[in-house]
Amino acid sequence: MARASPACWPAPACCNADFNEARLERYLVLAHAAGITPVVVLTKADQADPAPYVAAAQGLSQGMAVVALNAKSGDVAALAPWCRAGQTVVLLGSSGVGKSTLANSLSGGTLATGAVREDDAKGRHTTTARYLLPLPQGGWLIDTPGVRELQLTDVADGIDVLFADLIDLAADCRFRDCKHSVEPGCAVQAAIKAGRVDARRLDSWRKLTSEEVTNSQAMVAAKTRAAGKFTKKSAAKRRPN
Ligand SMILES: Nc1nc2c(ncn2[C@@H]2O[C@H](COP(=O)(O)OP(=O)(O)OP(=O)(O)O)[C@@H](O)[C@H]2O)c(=O)[nH]1
Numbered sequence: 311m312a313r314a315s316p317a318c319w320p321a322p323a324c325c326n327a328d329f330n331e332a333r334l335e336r337y338l339v340l341a342h343a344a345g346i347t348p349v350v351v352l353t354k355a356d357q358a359d360p361a362p363y364v365a366a367a368q369g370l371s372q373g374m375a376v377v378a379l380n381a382k383s384g385d386v387a388a389l390a391p392w393c394r395a396g397q398t399v400v401l402l403g404s405s406g407v408g409k410s411t412l413a414n415s416l417s418g419g420t421l422a423t424g425a426v427r428e429d430d431a432k433g434r435h436t437t438t439a440r441y442l443l444p445l446p447q448g449g450w451l452i453d454t455p456g457v458r459e460l461q462l463t464d465v466a467d468g469i470d471v472l473f474a475d476l477i478d479l480a481a482d483c484r485f486r487d488c489k490h491s492v493e494p495g496c497a498v499q500a501a502i503k504a505g506r507v508d509a510r511r512l513d514s515w516r517k518l519t520s521e522e523v524t525n526s527q528a529m530v531a532a533k534t535r536a537a538g539k540f541t542k543k544s545a546a547k548r549r550p551n
């Protein structure tokens with residue numbers, strides 16, 4: 311995606327059993343790491359009261375736009391601010407959340423959509439390629455295949471943006487190397503006790519940071535091994551027989 315054009319990243323999720331805060335947080339970290347504005351779109355608002363899902367999504371990031379709608383109805387005007395000329399929209403989310411349905415409603419296109427499984431509301435990976443579609447307001451939309459698993463690597467910046475409030479608080483902890491668990495003078499634990507911060511967010515911050523560090527170290531190690539092999543091969547080629 312061209313960096314020059316303002317882009318937004320609606321991360322559709324459903325107002326049903328498939329709604330998952332931890333998964334949404336991963337999309338948000340990825341978007342922030344890429345310098346893209348995330349917008350959470352809660353589809354299937356016709357199937358359940360969207361209010362608790364909207365509140366849960368808003369709790370993931372202060373001030374983030376969260377839109378609940380019925381992607382099938384064609385009434386997607388609430389997304390107009392992100393679909394204007396010069397803007398690019400990428401739909402990202404699990405299979406079956408309604409990305410292609412939303413893409414069709416926004417663009418007037420006819421991308422294939424697929425039914426979800428009845429027992430757990432999961433999709434069947436209907437879309438298998440990426441599609442670029444022009445939007446009537448002048449922007450562009452990219453529909454993508456459903457994400458199966460999202461492993462985070464090299465996104466430390468994105469984690470810092472999503473958890474900026476906790477990082478700010480941590481600056482007031484008594485100890486520089488505070489782990490925000492049982493240390494005296496921990497500003498993060500104080501905020502949790504005062505009800506200003508959800509303990510779940512601290513847990514997510516820890517989990518995502520640790521996963522990111524492990525994955526990034528594994529990536530560096532793999533690159534170093536690959537570079538070592540390459541150097542040995544080219545040295546062998548240069549060696550006179
Ligand atoms: N009731 C209702 N059904 C919806 C809504 N959005 C999508 N659906 C239905 O959900 C199913 C999956 O929709 P798709 O648009 O194919 O989902 P997708 O995210 O593109 O799925 P993949 O291509 O597999 O990644 C289809 O049966 C849609 O008709 C909605 O807002 N309300």
Ligand SMILES: [Mg+2]
Binds near residue numbers: 410454456
């Ligand atoms: Mg699709």
Ligand SMILES: [Zn+2]
Binds near residue numbers: 488493496498
């Ligand atoms: Zn602390």
